[in-house]
Amino acid sequence: MAQVAYLDNMLREYLVFRGYSSTLKALDMEQRNEKDQHFRAEHIIEHLNTAVQTHDLKALRALWLHLDNNLFSKLDHTYAVAVKKLENSLLKYYLVTAYSSNKSDKIAEFFNKLGGELQQQSEWKDWFYFSFCKNAEESPTFAQYFTKQWQDTLLLSLRNFLTTVYQCLPQPTFVRAEQEAAHMQRLQDDNNRLRTRLLQLQQEQQSQASGEGSSTRRSSSRNQQTLADIMPFDISPPGHIIDDFCIIASEANSLAQASDAQARGLKLLIRNIGSGSSPVMARKDAASGDKSSANKRRSGSVGRSWI
Incomplete structure (x- = not known):
């Protein structure tokens, strides 16, 4: 590329x-x-196999730790079991190779450095007897790890796993340095463009606010007028300047006078009845007196004329 x-x-x-x-x-x-x-996965396999064949535990651990931190940690958690199994198999391959080369000191160094870590795993419980086992290649517990089939299967599985991982992982940051720089430049340009647009919008809002303030001041100055500046409306006066309250008052006065007159007439009538000098009775007495005198005159005249 x-x-x-x-x-x-x-x-x-x-x-x-x-x-x-x-x-x-x-x-x-x-x-x-x-x-x-x-990059090819075979290079990693070659480095791992070289560290195993030369009994370099430090180089083997350092390379695997680098892979674990930079590659395997980015995988899904479902691959954690497979990664751990490959690591344990690689360490067992290291012990078997050291035993085949009569490197008992390397086996002792292995358990001195990693014994505290491995004793927490049940898979390694039988392997703490490995350094004391005679003819371990014939032991039912360790015999399969000495076969070429198991060792070739381990290296093939590790190669396939690394090949799959490198195909799925994104490119390193160092490889994407130029792309990242171009991406950052585009983001900076977009940021500057948006900042310029924001300043323009703020200036437009300020100009609109100042225009509204000036119009408000002009309207307030127009509202500040004296009474002399106000022109009266031309409205013709009404024909009769009499309100409803005046009409109601006059009607109330006429009704009061009528009621007073009626009350005085009733009082006079009652007083006449009580004193016996009722005008009606007086008229009746006068009528009866006139009739008796007339009768007397008729009788007297008749008598006198008869006599």
Whole structure:
């Protein structure tokens, strides 16, 4: 890949700048022996197998820890069991190889460094007897680990697993450095454009607010007028300036006068009846007196005329 070749040149330039001549020679040698320009899982298997064959426990642990921190930790939790099983199988492969090479000191070093960690796992319970076992290759517990079939199966499974992991994992940050830089530049440009747009909107809002303030001041100045500036409305006066309250008062006065007159008449009538000088009775007495005198005159005249 062009991106990988470009980064290889950058790495070589950095090594020259730092003076890492041995590292630069190793890099050049590996690049000449490498057919492809991408990472291959076989290289990891070769490094692991070399650490096992040379009984380099420190290099083996360091390489596996690097893979665990940078590759296996990014996998789904369902792969944790498979990763742990491969690690234990690789450590057992290390012990079997050391036993076959009569490296009892390497076996003792192994349990001294990793005994406290491994004793918590039930899978390793029988392996603490491994350093004291005679003819371990014939023991039913350890015999299968000495077979070439088991060792080849382990290396093949580890190669397939690493190949699958590297196909699924994203490219390292160092490989994506240029892409990340371009992405950051695009984000910065978008940020600047949005900031400019925000400033424009704020200026428009301020201008609108100032325009509304000036119009408000103009309207308030127009509202501040004197009484002399107010023109009266041309409304013709009513024909009779009499309100309803005046009409109601006059009607009430006329009704009061009528009721007073009626009350006085009733009082006079009652007083006349009580004194016996009723006008009605007086009229009746006068009428009866007139009739008796008339009768007397008629009788007298008749008598006198008769006599």
